Amino acid sequence: GENVEQHPSTLSVQEGDSAVIKCTYSDSASNYFPWYKQELGKRPQLIIDIRSNVGEKKDQRIAVTLNKTAKHFSLHITETQPEDSAVYFCAAGYSTLTFGKGTMLLVSP
Amino acid sequence: NAGVTQTPKFRVLKTGQSMTLLCAQDMNHEYMYWYRQDPGMGLRLIHYSVGEGTTAKGEVPDGYNVSRLKKQNFLLGLESAAPSQTSVYFCASSPPGGNTDTQYFGPGTRLTVL
Numbered sequence: 123g124e125n126v127e128q129h130p131s132t133l134s135v136q137e138g139d140s141a142v143i144k145c146t147y148s149d150s151a152s153n154y155f156p157w158y159k160q161e162l163g164k165r166p167q168l169i170i171d172i173r174s175n176v177g178e179k180k181d182q183r184i185a186v187t188l189n190k191t192a193k194h195f196s197l198h199i200t201e202t203q204p205e206d207s208a209v210y211f212c213a214a215g216y217s218t219l220t221f222g223k224g225t226m227l228l229v230s231p
Numbered sequence: 232n233a234g235v236t237q238t239p240k241f242r243v244l245k246t247g248q249s250m251t252l253l254c255a256q257d258m259n260h261e262y263m264y265w266y267r268q269d270p271g272m273g274l275r276l277i278h279y280s281v282g283e284g285t286t287a288k289g290e291v292p293d294g295y296n297v298s299r300l301k302k303q304n305f306l307l308g309l310e311s312a313a314p315s316q317t318s319v320y321f322c323a324s325s326p327p328g329g330n331t332d333t334q335y336f337g338p339g340t341r342l343t344v345l
Contacts, residue, residue, distance in 0.1 A: 123290070128273075156333070165321065165336040166274065211273055218264070218289065219334065223273040 124149040126214050128222025135202050136230055143225045145212035146194040152214040155188060155195045160209045160224075169210075170197070202229045232257050235337035237322050243343045244312045252307040252340050254322030262325035263305040264289075264334065265297060267318040274321065280305055312344045 125148040135141050147155075156171035172179045172186045172195065179186050183202075188195040195214075199206055207229045213219040238253040254263065261282050266274040266289075276289030278297040286297045294316060296308045305324075309316060319341050323334040 131271075154332075165338050167336070168333050171333065213274075218276055218279060220290070221266075221273040221275070223271060 124220040126220045126222045128212050132226045134228045141199045143197045145222050147214040151216050153216045156213050157197050158211045204229050235335050237337040237340050241341050245345050248312050249310050254305045256324040260324035264323045265307045266321045269318050314344045317344045
């Protein structure tokens with residue numbers, strides 16, 4: 123089955139800095155790569171996703187890149203704000219999703 | 232639209248007791264999923280369904296059973312609860328476009344097994 127590794131497990135940045143979270147996957151058949159944000163005590167919510175026929179996707183301050191050859195994808199958040207503080211999960215799959223273990227992002231004012 | 236709802240929000244069980252978690256969605260989604268979330272482990276798929284009357288095993292199915300008698304409902308059962316099943320359980324659903332599509336999550340059920 124699919125195996126997704128996510129790094130780092132925690133990331134602390136100053137407000138205004140950029141944050142990058144990286145994930146690798148093992149199954150070359152995976153074709154869908156979403157990123158979810160989960161605030162404390164809340165449900166995971168999709169923030170951006172990318173499919174295997176696209177190398178990069180951007181939505182305002184958030185961007186995702188995908189390297190199919192190397193089997194890794196990354197989340198980039200620019201101009202971070204305190205409200206970006208949360209746990210971020212990557213996932214990969216083609217029929218069901220396998221999630222990474224999460225990255226706790228702390229943005230200090 | 233209420234989206235994805237889960238019942239109950241919290242539950243405490245004793246070892247060996249049984250219970251059923253209910254997930255309901257009003258978005259006409261074909262696919263539904265049950266995950267468990269443990270600290271440091273991310274979300275792990277327990278069982279899923281690709282349509283009414285169908286179920287399939289996920290990554291961690293042991294100790295759980297599911298049923299999808301109606302398209303809008305997906306039930307997760309614990310026949311004999313164990314402390315290892317203490318977790319937060321999330322239900323999710325995907326639109327008819329396919330299961331590699333946005334999954335919408337419910338608010339979660341926090342289960343403690345003593």
